[in-house]
Amino acid sequence: MSARPLVIPATAQQAARWHALRSARDRSVYHITWRLGCAGRVDFDALAAAWQAVTDRHDSLRARFVAHDGELDMVIHPAVDVTARLIEPDVPDVGQAAQEFLRLAVELHTQEFHLDAGPLARLALVRIGAREELILTVHHITVDGWGTTVLLNDLSTAYASLVRGEKPVFISDAITFHGYAEKLRSEEERGRWRRSLDHWRTALDGAVLTTVAHDREPRRPTAVGDPGRTVRYRFTAQADSGRAALARELGATPFSVMLAAWQIVLARGGERELTVGVITVNRSTRSEQALVGFVSNSCLVRATVDDQASVREVATAARDATWNLLAHQGVPFPVVHAALPEETRSRLTNIKLTLNYLGPIGRDLTLGDIGLTMLQGPNRAARADMAVAYWDGDDGTLAEIEYNTEVYEEETVVRMMRDMDDVLVMAAADVDRPVGGVRVLTRSAPAAR
Incomplete structure (x- = not known):
């Protein structure tokens, strides 16, 4: 029998994001997108496997949100299958590459997340000629800017292992978000x-x-x-x-x-x-x-x-x-x-x-041994x-x-x-x-x- 999802109350910050989204004119307002220029050619198969490994590692990447009776719950699944996208548009004029990279980044950034379905993070590799960009987008209700940095570091670690033909090994166990949320509830209940x-x-x-x-x-x-x-x-x-x-x-x-x-x-x-x-x-x-x-x-x-x-x-x-x-x-x-x-x-x-x-x-952003530049x-x-x-x-x-x-x-x-x-x-x-x-x-x- 497969394990059942873990259901916990959303944190106050998450609930506030959810309520704000209900009246927001543009629902992409709480999307966080990192455009990362790649200094070398990315092995897409290794990238896709690394993305799955990172999702398996962090419970917040396997979460969705369900509202009932005015309350918001975070539903964390024990396993979620994810896919990375490889996008290779036909751009005959090399001079139009920069414009096409930006157009695709905007398109990927503004694509709607369905909070009640998940997943609430996505990864794409855009390849135009010899140039490549990683487009990493997460919903702020589940990951913040600092957390995105941690995610990217883990993605780099997993990718480095996979291109060597090895199973991803991380230097420490992942810290669970549901444990952090429980700590917040305890602090509030104890009057801290x-x-x-x-x-x-x-x-x-x-x-x-x-x-x-x-x-x-x-x-x-x-x-x-x-x-x-x-x-x-x-x-x-x-x-x-x-x-x-x-x-x-x-x-x-x-x-x-x-x-x-x-x-x-x-x-x-x-x-x-x-x-x-x-x-x-x-x-x-x-x-x-x-x-x-x-x-x-x-x-x-x-x-x-x-x-x-x-x-x-x-x-x-x-x-x-x-x-x-x-x-x-x-x-x-x-x-x-x-x-x-x-x-x-x-x-x-x-x-x-x-x-x-x-x-x-x-500083020092990498995907394995490939240098990355924030755009x-x-x-x-x-x-x-x-x-x-x-x-x-x-x-x-x-x-x-x-x-x-x-x-x-x-x-x-x-x-x-x-x-x-x-x-x-x-x-x-x-x-x-x-x-x-x-x-x-x-x-x-x-x-x-």
Whole structure:
């Protein structure tokens, strides 16, 4: 007799994603797609077998979601057969290859996942002439960005074994998502979240979300799933050096310095009272760091930035806010949001600006011994007005900004990133300079309810 599926309650984060999808204009808004350029020819048979091995290894890749009586369950199957796709379009004109790669990436990215059927991850190899790209797409309800990195590392390990004619062997046992979900339920039931909930009620009292002033007024309030695009920005070497120097001087993380630079840009753009979103990895243990699943969390950070304040003071406050955020990041944002007073909750329903540090995900990517390069994402829907994700690449810091095309032009997004770049360079040169003397082109505004 075959083993029966394991049925567990979805986490608060997963349930929130599911509810958001029901009203999203574009359901691909919570698809995560990695486009990976390949530096060598991929053995497709080995790739397909590696994909099956990784699916067998991680329970979140064998999951689907079923709703009943207003509740959402995660159904984890003991085994799921998966297939990778090999796509070899006929492109006679080599000059059209780049356009065809992007077209196919968009097509694969936007293809709908059926949450109640699964699987909720897919892999394709696109081959045009001598060029190849891997297109890996997962649904955010089951895997987050960090988890996608773990998944890719395991895929590389399995592929390397298979091309040698060996059975895939992983260096450690997989960490199960259902075990992590059980830990969350236990923490909530035992009252482990009370202190953090008290912190967030106090920290967010009276908060109003901040956004970048729109280039044009939308016909209705911006929302999850509005039309969107991504744009890439490479920080200058001077900005990277400035961020590192300021972090050393203040005993701060490079992330908190980046947050401070963003706050200075937004404050000089018009709004002194700021509330922006930060996406945290939310993996405090080694086992959680090895987990393929949806673990990341959204937190809100407030700041008051006066013209008289020095760069040092703003960066120090951002450093302290980051430590507070990390101390209380373990409570899922939907739980925090539900615990807020109604008046506060109504103002903080849809986070408009988010900042997300992805670490060194762009470095040393491989499939076996084939080098991989992260290419610009094919997103066509926006989760927020602007969502800034940045990471440490081989040649410096890269950012990819997903933005709402109904209210912004690309040049507005690039202008904000250039302002951040300039602030990082200036801050390192004169950390005691008052922020009132900083000139930016970005304009900020309170978010409409």
